[in-house]
Amino acid sequence: MTDADADADVEAGDESANGAATEPAADDGGDPSDGSADGGAATTPDGAETAEPSPDDAAATDDAEGDAVSAWDRLVAEVASHDEALAGEVADLGDELADAEAALDERAAAAEDLESKLKRERADFQNYKRRVKEREAQVRERATADLVERLLDVRDNLVRALEQDADADIRDGVEATLASFDRVLADEAVAAIEPDPGEAVDPERHEVVLREPDGSQSPGTIERIYRPGYELAGTVLRPAQVTVSESGDDDP
Numbered sequence: 001m002t003d004a005d006a007d008a009d010v011e012a013g014d015e016s017a018n019g020a021a022t023e024p025a026a027d028d029g030g031d032p033s034d035g036s037a038d039g040g041a042a043t044t045p046d047g048a049e050t051a052e053p054s055p056d057d058a059a060a061t062d063d064a065e066g067d068a069v070s071a072w073d074r075l076v077a078e079v080a081s082h083d084e085a086l087a088g089e090v091a092d093l094g095d096e097l098a099d100a101e102a103a104l105d106e107r108a109a110a111a112e113d114l115e116s117k118l119k120r121e122r123a124d125f126q127n128y129k130r131r132v133k134e135r136e137a138q139v140r141e142r143a144t145a146d147l148v149e150r151l152l153d154v155r156d157n158l159v160r161a162l163e164q165d166a167d168a169d170i171r172d173g174v175e176a177t178l179a180s181f182d183r184v185l186a187d188e189a190v191a192a193i194e195p196d197p198g199e200a201v202d203p204e205r206h207e208v209v210l211r212e213p214d215g216s217q218s219p220g221t222i223e224r225i226y227r228p229g230y231e232l233a234g235t236v237l238r239p240a241q242v243t244v245s246e247s248g249d250d251d252p
Contacts, residue, residue, distance in 0.1 A: 154181045158174075160173070193236070193238075197216075197221075199221060200222075201222060204239070205231075205236055208242060211245075212243050220246075221244065222243070223242070225242055226243055227241040
């Protein structure tokens with residue numbers, strides 16, 4: 001090969017290389033709407049490319065949707081994938097459970113309210129008892145003060161009787177003083193317990209202090225009063241002390 005022929009081959013090769021660089025790429029059959037033949041980046045009508053969602057983005061979306069659905073609904077959906085009938089029963093059971101939980105919450109709230117009311121009522125009752133005791137104490141104090149004040153007159157009369165001469169007859173004065181004392185007791189609804197001889201013994205009002213074998217009354221009845229008793233408005237303050245006959249005229 002001559003030098004001219006070699007130069008001609010070199011020029012032909014350069015032209016082939018330049019032609020390949022400037023020749024437009026052939027259409028590979030891709031979809032123009034996708035912007036690529038392998039379904040890569042998509043194009044919008046204005047020519048801008050939008051990226052396809054990645055697997056990580058899809059997983060995040062699924063998690064968000066899963067959080068929005070209750071755990072029971074997810075259970076129903078999982079069961080439905082295997083058995084639709086059983087899934088319906090599970091769903092009904094979930095509704096019943098929700099109703100039961102709501103009713104339980106209502107009862108718990110009602111129980112808490114009742115407990116709070118009970119505590120308030122108990123505190124009010126304790127305060128009421130305290131006030132009643134204080135009032136009773138005040139009433140007793142006033143009643144005692146009033147009784148003592150009226151008994152002071154009786155004591156003054158007794159003192160005046162004792163201040164008389166030793167040979168003076170003080171019986172009238174003592175009887176008058178006793179009468180005034182009895183009036184004070186009567187004003188306080190205090191009555192004497194003085195059973196008559198021959199009456200039956202009342203264990204609540206009479207106290208047997210002696211049994212007389214030679215009594216004149218029927219056996220087991222009151223022979224005589226040893227000491228009178230007293231009662232206040234029907235309540236025995238002190239029982240009467242009596243003796244009881246063990247034999248009498250009608251004793252067999």
